[in-house]
Amino acid sequence: MHDPLFEFLLRQGDNTLILSHRxxxxxxxxxxxxxxxxxxxIALDLLGQTQMWLGLAGExxxxxxxxxxxxxxxxxxxxxxxxxxxxxxxxxGQTIMRQFLFDAYHxxxxxxxxxxxxxxxxxIAAKSLKEAKYHIERSATTVIALGDGTEVSHDRMxxxxxxxxxxxxxxxxxxxxxxxxxxxxxxxxPSSLRARFDxxxxxxxxxxxxxxxxxxxxxxxxRSGKQHSEHLGHLLAQMQxxxxxxxxxxx
Amino acid sequence: xxxxxxxxxxxxxxxxxxxxxxxxxSLVDLGIVRDIAYSGxxxxxxxxxxxxxxxxxxxxxEDVRKVLLAHGLxxxxxxQQISPPWTTEWMSEKGKAKLREYGIAxxxxxxxxxxxxxxxxxxxxxxxxxxxxxxxxxxxxxxxxEPFDYFKCI
Numbered sequence: 001m002h003d004p005l006f007e008f009l010l011r012q013g014d015n016t017l018i019l020s021h022r023x024x025x026x027x028x029x030x031x032x033x034x035x036x037x038x039x040x041x042i043a044l045d046l047l048g049q050t051q052m053w054l055g056l057a058g059e060x061x062x063x064x065x066x067x068x069x070x071x072x073x074x075x076x077x078x079x080x081x082x083x084x085x086x087x088x089x090x091x092x093g094q095t096i097m098r099q100f101l102f103d104a105y106h107x108x109x110x111x112x113x114x115x116x117x118x119x120x121x122x123x124i125a126a127k128s129l130k131e132a133k134y135h136i137e138r139s140a141t142t143v144i145a146l147g148d149g150t151e152v153s154h155d156r157m158x159x160x161x162x163x164x165x166x167x168x169x170x171x172x173x174x175x176x177x178x179x180x181x182x183x184x185x186x187x188x189x190p191s192s193l194r195a196r197f198d199x200x201x202x203x204x205x206x207x208x209x210x211x212x213x214x215x216x217x218x219x220x221x222x223r224s225g226k227q228h229s230e231h232l233g234h235l236l237a238q239m240q241x242x243x244x245x246x247x248x249x250x251x
Numbered sequence: 252x253x254x255x256x257x258x259x260x261x262x263x264x265x266x267x268x269x270x271x272x273x274x275x276x277s278l279v280d281l282g283i284v285r286d287i288a289y290s291g292x293x294x295x296x297x298x299x300x301x302x303x304x305x306x307x308x309x310x311x312x313e314d315v316r317k318v319l320l321a322h323g324l325x326x327x328x329x330x331q332q333i334s335p336p337w338t339t340e341w342m343s344e345k346g347k348a349k350l351r352e353y354g355i356a357x358x359x360x361x362x363x364x365x366x367x368x369x370x371x372x373x374x375x376x377x378x379x380x381x382x383x384x385x386x387x388x389x390x391x392x393x394x395x396x397e398p399f400d401y402f403k404c405i
Binding site for chain 1: 334378379383385
């Protein structure tokens with residue numbers, strides 16, 4: 001059994017790291033320049049948050065691993081991100097929908113973590129929350145603009161939502177480690193965030209003329225590390241190759 | 252042996268160091284220099300990053316180090332502090348005026364630019380919530396049609 005605090009910090013840092021990498025894949029490919037810049041900036045914010053989470057994870061672990069070591073020198077089975085964030089970008093609509101679903105979860109989580117009994121976690125959450133709130137302002141607006149847009153954009157957004165809905169449940173999965181941290185007021189139970197997430201998402205999807213998918217089947221295996229999707233390995237191969245091929249390389 | 256410089260003098264030196272991406276505003280006016288103090292012979296400088304992933308953060312740290320070394324301060328400890336998180340409320344009025352002169356609309360509590368930095372019109376529209384650096388958004392003036400950067404209010 002791993003230390004629950006270390007696991008928790010990896011989950012935070014791996015979510016932001018893997019999503020950051022996915023979003024950064026749009027750099028130079030987005031439909032218009034403004035969106036290209038927006039996506040790159042969001043990726044950058046998420047990467048900055050990763051440095052704080054994984055930096056603290058390394059400190060808590062006490063084995064001398066830096067945030068860079070944790071990001072670049074672990075293998076797929078050591079990652080603790082939810083499967084949602086490792087999925088391929090798909091079209092622009094799928095990327096925006098995934099971002100919105102993650103942002104909605106992230107804002108609820110960080111809003112609780114700012115009151116963590118661990119002041120280091122509270123500080124990272126307070127810094128990240130300002131950025132997450134700004135991200136959701138844009139992702140929600142864009143979901144509404146595209147969902148309530150043309151027939152083509154509407155259908156693509158509905159398809160994106162239907163496709164990703166089965167990966168939302170994992171964000172709220174709650175295990176023994178979560179309960180241990182919750183007893184010490186370090187972090188909320190993920191399951192406790194679901195009601196507010198649903199309320200917010202329902203409101204935005206309504207304004208976007210999108211229908212909430214039926215059923216709550218949820219894939220899992222990412223945050224526990226038991227079974228990631230096949231996409232994570234490919235992502236890591238691209239993200240980590242330089243550090244693997246040239247260990248210790250620096251600018 | 253050179254006498255230890257006064258803290259006020261060190262603040263004045265850092266007022267000469269500008270942001271690497273917005274070279275008209277000093278680090279002090281931007282509000283990212285949070286504290287300067289001696290502990291024994293070591294000078295401690297506390298900085299706060301604007302955005303957590305801002306690539307300028309390390310350059311800023313190096314710029315501060317270079318200036319202080321040039322003034323003969325060799326025992327330095329520069330640390331980044333994230334709590335309380337940096338806010339645009341820490342930006343000085345002088346800093347805001349400099350941004351405006353440079354063509355960047357300063358942060359405003361209204362959550363949008365007060366006016367176009369070129370012609371002064373208050374009819375402005377959002378182009379994109381993100382601009383050329385993590386701290387800026389992209390706006391356009393409805394009167395003179397000039398696009399401009401707005402320093403986001405956080």
